Structure formats: C-alpha cells, structure tokens
Amino acid sequence: MEFNHVSVLLHETVDSVLTDPNGIYVDCTLGGAGHAHALGERLTPEGMIVGLDQDEDALAVARERLSNLPCKVLTIPTNFANLKEALQSHGIHEVDGFIFDLGVSSYQLDTPERGFSYMNDGPLDMRMDKDAPLTAEIVVNEYSYEDLVRIIKDYGEERWAKRIVDFIVDARNTQRIITTGELVSIIKKAIPAKARQDGPHPAKRTFQAIRIEVNRELAILHDSFVDAVELLKPNGRIGVITFHSLEDRITKQTFKELSTACVCPPNLPVCVCNNKAVIKAKNKAIEPSEREIEINPRSRSAKLRVGIKL
Ligand SMILES: C[S@@+](CC[C@H](N)C(=O)[O-])C[C@H]1O[C@@H](n2cnc3c(N)ncnc32)[C@H](O)[C@@H]1O
Numbered sequence: 001m002e003f004n005h006v007s008v009l010l011h012e013t014v015d016s017v018l019t020d021p022n023g024i025y026v027d028c029t030l031g032g033a034g035h036a037h038a039l040g041e042r043l044t045p046e047g048m049i050v051g052l053d054q055d056e057d058a059l060a061v062a063r064e065r066l067s068n069l070p071c072k073v074l075t076i077p078t079n080f081a082n083l084k085e086a087l088q089s090h091g092i093h094e095v096d097g098f099i100f101d102l103g104v105s106s107y108q109l110d111t112p113e114r115g116f117s118y119m120n121d122g123p124l125d126m127r128m129d130k131d132a133p134l135t136a137e138i139v140v141n142e143y144s145y146e147d148l149v150r151i152i153k154d155y156g157e158e159r160w161a162k163r164i165v166d167f168i169v170d171a172r173n174t175q176r177i178i179t180t181g182e183l184v185s186i187i188k189k190a191i192p193a194k195a196r197q198d199g200p201h202p203a204k205r206t207f208q209a210i211r212i213e214v215n216r217e218l219a220i221l222h223d224s225f226v227d228a229v230e231l232l233k234p235n236g237r238i239g240v241i242t243f244h245s246l247e248d249r250i251t252k253q254t255f256k257e258l259s260t261a262c263v264c265p266p267n268l269p270v271c272v273c274n275n276k277a278v279i280k281a282k283n284k285a286i287e288p289s290e291r292e293i294e295i296n297p298r299s300r301s302a303k304l305r306v307g308i309k310l
C-alpha cells in the first residue's frame with residue numbers, strides 16, 4: 001500500500017509557522033511528512049525538524065521522506081499529549097514553531113486493515129496507535145447504550161444517534177459486530193431511506209464519532225496546545241489545522257484563553273486574576289482556496305488557526 005496523503009493548506013501553514021531558518025520546528029502530526037518536508041526545505045543545516053506521530057507506519061514512511069532535507073531531523077513515536085516530556089527528554093526546551101494537522105491521514109483512511117473506512121470492509125479497529133488498548137470493536141460491542149448515544153451525538157453531531165444505537169444494540173445482542181462492513185449495514189438500516197438520499201455517506205458521522213472516542217482525540221487538545229505554547233520562543237508560532245467544528249471550537253477557545261489578559265468579572269474595580277496573555281491570535285481562521293478544494297476535496301472543511309507567542 002502506498003502512503004498517499006495530500007497535505008492541506010501546505011504553503012499557508014509553512015509561511016505562517018516559519019520565522020527563523022536556523023530554528024527548531026515541531027510537527028506534532030507528522031503523517032506523510034508533507035508539511036514537515038516543505039518546512040524543512042526552507043531550513044539551514046543548523047535548523048531542525050522534529051516529527052511526532054503515534055502511528056509507527058506513518059513514522060517509517062516519514063523518516064524516509066525526510067532523509068534528504070538540508071536540516072537536522074528527529075522523529076519521535078509518541079502521542080502529542082506527551083510532547084513536553086518527549087521534547088525535553090531530547091534536550092529541547094525552546095521551539096520556534098509547532099504544527100498540528102489534526103485527525104487521520106488519507107493513508108490511514110484508505111488502508112482497510114486499519115478499520116477507519118466506511119468505504120472498505122475491514123476489522124473494527126480505528127486505532128492510530130496500534131498498541132493502544134481501546135478498539136472500535138470494544139466501543140461498539142461493550143459500551144452502554146447511553147454512552148454510545150452520547151458519543152455518536154456529541155462527536156458525530158448525528159441526529160439519528162438514538163436510532164443507530166437501537167439498531168447496534170439489537171444486532172450485538174445476537175452476534176458481536178466485528179467488521180466495518182457490518183457496522184455500515186446496521187447504520188444504513190437505522191437511518192430512514194429518505195434521510196439517506198442526500199448529504200454525506202450515512203456512516204460518516206458515526207465513524208467519525210467512534211474514531212474520536214477510540215483515539216481520545218478531543219480530550220487531549222487543550223492541554224497539548226497549552227504545553228506547546230509554553231515551549232514556544234517569543235515570536236514563535238503555533239499553527240493548528242482542524243477538519244470539523246468540534247476540533248475547531250476547542251482550538252479557537254484555547255487560543256482565546258491564551259490571548260486574553262484579564263479574566264476577572266467585569267464588575268471588579270481592579271484585576272485580581274493577574275492573568276497574562278501569552279499569544280496573539282486572529283479570530284478568523286485561514287481556509288483553503290476554491291482551487292485547493294477542487295484539487296483536494298478533503299480540504300473543504302479545513303481551518304488553519306495561528307497563534308504568535310508574545
Ligand atoms: C492529517 S495527518 C498529517 C499529515 C501531514 N501533515 C502531511 O502533510 O503528510 C495526521 C497524522 O497525525 C497523527 N496523529 C493524530 N493525532 C495524534 C496524536 N494525538 N499524537 C500523535 N500523532 C497523532 C496520525 O496518526 C496521522 O498520521
């Protein structure tokens with residue numbers, strides 16, 4: 001299987017994050033190394049690209065792709081939730097720029113054995129980190145009715161969540177659900193034909209929800225961004241690319257929190273919180289051009305938010 005992934009908002013991200021060609025840049029979601037390579041090409045031999053990914057398959061491909069860069073390269077197999085300890089354990093205490101390109105890569109989606117895809121049959125897996133204990137099969141077969149409804153509603157923003165879970169519970173009472181194909185046909189049965197006529201694939205939202213739960217994708221974002229900002233040098237940049245409203249909301253809120261000076265209630269005559277703004281961030285996100293969306297439809301929902309360390 002070839003590692004195919006078209007990087008989203010490539011030049012916008014590199015231009016936003018790069019400040020010093022001799023600097024240290026950390027790509028927290030290395031994937032196929034598209035962003036890291038484009039950034040690394042603009043660094044000097046003194047500069048450095050550090051790439052993190054929790055998927056060993058991605059890291060193996062990325063190492064190869066980064067081998068011809070003019071700068072230093074370090075790859076670390078880890079979840080970016082551990083970025084602070086991971087960088088510090090390699091003696092890195094100050095960083096010029098961070099990139100987070102959230103979610104899964106096209107390679108992960110297009111590899112049926114990884115179980116992310118509702119288009120191809122495969123095991124119900126969905127783990128980015130193949131050593132992690134929680135799989136989609138466990139979520140689908142062992143979570144309570146209430147938890148499944150909450151996950152599919154909250155993480156999938158799926159209006160048919162209850163009906164889908166009714167059908168899942170019915171099916172799993174007879175036999176354990178073990179493939180993506182089985183789950184897709186259960187979802188198709190649950191969503192009324194009329195509602196399935198237009199819009200995205202009927203399983204898209206449920207698969208997104210289960211993937212977020214399996215990889216704990218949202219829970220780690222706030223603290224990871226705070227840790228990254230703490231390591232940034234003054235004028236260093238953090239660039240975050242999101243693909244759905246849940247990720248974007250957390251990114252926007254975290255940037256707002258980090259760029260707000262005083263958080264005291266407005267009726268207090270003097271500031272008692274002593275909070276300080278640590279970044280400057282624009283309220284408006286950078287979005288792909290019509291042309292990029294035409295060439296790469298996956299970029300349609302992408303948003304890039306950039307924070308500048310004060
Ligand atoms: C959208 S892809 C990145 C593509 C990359 N920017 C490129 O241009 O090729 C996201 C990658 O980040 C990884 N990833 C997602 N969440 C992660 C996390 N919390 N920690 C480490 N890696 C993560 C995934 O395994 C995947 O390989």
